[in-house]
Amino acid sequence: MKSQKDKNRFYKLTPFILFIALGVFSFSQSDQKIEKPNIVFIFIDDMGWKDVGFMGAEYYETPNIDKLAKNGMIFTQAYANAPNCAPTRACLLSGQYSPRHGVFTVARSDRGDPKDRRLIPIQNSTTVGLEHIFISEALKLAGYRSAAIGKWNVGNSPRAQGFDLDFPGIGFQGHFNSQGEYLADHLTDRAVDFIKENNPKKTGSPFFLYLSHYAVHTPIEAKEILIANYEKKQGVGCHNDPTYAAMIESVDQSVAKVNRILEELGLSENTLVIFFSDNGGHGTYTCQKPLRGGKGMLYEGGIRVPLFAYWPGKIRSGTTCEEPVISTDFYPTFLQLAGAKHPENYKLDGTSLVPLLNGEESINRESLFWHFPAYLNSYDGMRDEARDTLFRTRPVSVIRKGDWKLLQFHEEWVLDKGRENILKNNAVEIYNLAEDIGETNNLAAIQIDKRDELLDELIKWQQETDAPISTEINSKYQRND
Secondary structure, rough: HHHOOHOHHHHHHHOOOOHHHHHHOOOOOOOOOOOOOEEEEEEEEEOOOOOOOOHOOOOOOHHHHHHHHOOOEEEEEEEOOOOOOHHEEEEEHHOOOOOHOOOOOOOOOOOHHHHHEEEEEOOOOOOOOOOOOOHHHHHHHOOOOOEEEEOOOOOOOOOOOOOEEEEEOOOOOOOOEEEEEEOOHHHHHHHHHHHHHOOHHHOOOOOOEEOOOOOOOOOOOOOOHHHHHOEEEEEEOOOHHHHHHHHHHHHHHHHHHHHEEEEHHOOOHHHHEEEEEOOOOOOOOOOOOOOOOOOOOOOHHHHHEEEOOOOOOOOOOEEEEOOOOOOOHHHHHHHHHHOOOEEEOOOOOOOOHHHHOOOOOOOOOOOEEEEOOOOOEEOOOOOOHHOOOOOEEEEEEEEEEEOOOEEEEEEHHHHHHHHHHOOOOEEEEEOOOOOOOOOOOOOOOHHHHHHHHHHHHHHHHHHHHOOOOOEEOOOOOOOOO
């Protein structure tokens, strides 16, 4: 394990990086001092792809979120690195895929009844080791002040990983404290205070705000005045829970308040605002139609999430990006925009989104990968959209390449002769998302060449990243035909 002093040796200056990073947008910089942009990252917990107005929700009310999204860039194919929170957060903050840091799931990897699990799953880590260099550490060396406000869930404290301020929100039982204060409001007020206290016009330094809400995670609790509004409304399909809707509206109010202080302080034109979720929506309370599944599944509804980027005068208003992107992409994006030094001898798995923010159509990346060697038992809702009714997911690896997506299920792959018996063992599913966004038509027995191409690439990636796949048989398993 490396000390902080050792970490500092990782960084080396790339010639002209500041000029390149801050010159990407088509605006005049001649005879002007280049300012490093502030970065506000608003991270929502368990918000699904269709849970906001800008992605088509009609029952949920998100006017402030929608306004920023429509005046910025909406990403329609944005992905979390995992179907639940801890691994996505670990990947985003470290810039690395899960096999590199070992945070694969939340808490235990052996969820569910032992008699239903064919394999002993890979042991999960709940902590990202200090040898992994978080984006906050890289930005600190570029002169940024940073705050981690809200949910953390990756082990070591934010201060140990480069943040200057750590404010988790203490004293709450669920989403309320003993004074009746709502947690999302509490965190938002602290975020506003941080922006005021670290106004670059006074400090001379840019800031990075990581505002990580606990909403809309369970317990599903909201302010009564907001709930009452939705109790009067007619639900729209599977969007019909008044309390969940009220939680979403509180998030919308948070976004409005953060944006308002940026405007009041005259910081908007030099601040990038990102809105993102850590995984798909909870299937008991919402759904993501036409996507299949929700939180805890590696089908689209569990990993495809809402994303917009807003930066007045820099990102063209009213734009939509169809390029698949993933949460590990934020690290290199922020490095480039900040003119920050790249950590030396430190692998980053993402690709900078700056070309997309600048209006280009592609970042010329071939594939995205997921590795989830764990079990997640089922819950109320969406059992019919999972692979089986006992688990939201069993151990699985995934590749998306172009319009194609392949899922490799470890139990069948390891125990039922893998590739040798691929036409019979149901170890692989492959879908064309352009034609079948709901993942209803498994083409593994039809698109043989495409299946083998993606499978070969996935296996190569597993080998390159040392992605662990359990081969240990669970002796407590009881076959249930």
